[in-house]
Amino acid sequence: MLLVDEDYISDNFNLTGLTEFVPKFRDALDKILDLEPDDSNDESAVEAEEVERMAERLYGLIHARFILSNKGLSMMMEKFRDGDFGTCPRVYCQEHHLLPIGTSDIPGVDTVGFFFGNLFLSRFSLYYFRLYGFKIHPSVMNVQEEWGDEVNN
Numbered sequence: 284m285l286l287v288d289e290d291y292i293s294d295n296f297n298l299t300g301l302t303e304f305v306p307k308f309r310d311a312l313d314k315i316l317d318l319e320p321d322d323s324n325d326e327s328a329v330e331a332e333e334v335e336r337m338a339e340r341l342y343g344l345i346h347a348r349f350i351l352s353n354k355g356l357s358m359m360m361e362k363f364r365d366g367d368f369g370t371c372p373r374v375y376c377q378e379h380h381l382l383p384i385g386t387s388d389i390p391g392v393d394t395v396g397f398f399f400g401n402l403f404l405s406r407f408s409l410y411y412f413r414l415y416g417f418k419i420h421p422s423v424m425n426v427q428e429e430w431g432d433e434v435n436n
């Protein structure tokens with residue numbers, strides 16, 4: 284998992300639509316940004332634990348968006364090159380480096396624990412191949428979109 288820039292987290296544009304996935308959104312965001320909690324709201328231990336869980340979920344959702352940005356993709360490329368995600372155990376793969384992916388963008392559904400979502404692999408592939416000068420045929424994108432729709436339905 285990457286460390287998401289605080290500037291990225293603070294930008295409201297990057298948080299659009301996340302309130303529907305995270306109850307206590309404002310408290311969770313304040314927790315992520317290390318802002319002082321509102322003193323008028325005395326939290327019990329149970330409420331504090333819930334805010335902590337929601338902050339983890341929110342950070343994961345922000346992470347899923349951040350790794351699709353140019354900066355996030357370049358950071359993921361570096362982790363990929365370094366083999367931070369492991370290598371393939373099959374003999375014929377010759378220890379090729381692996382990438383984490385999820386098959387759903389819905390929190391808690393097939394997300395390999397760290398919110399990578401189903402868009403990351405296709406976006407990373409475009410970024411990776413653009414870096415190395417390979418031209419990708421447009422029909423590949425249609426197949427990836429169709430496959431993503433089938434998985435999510």
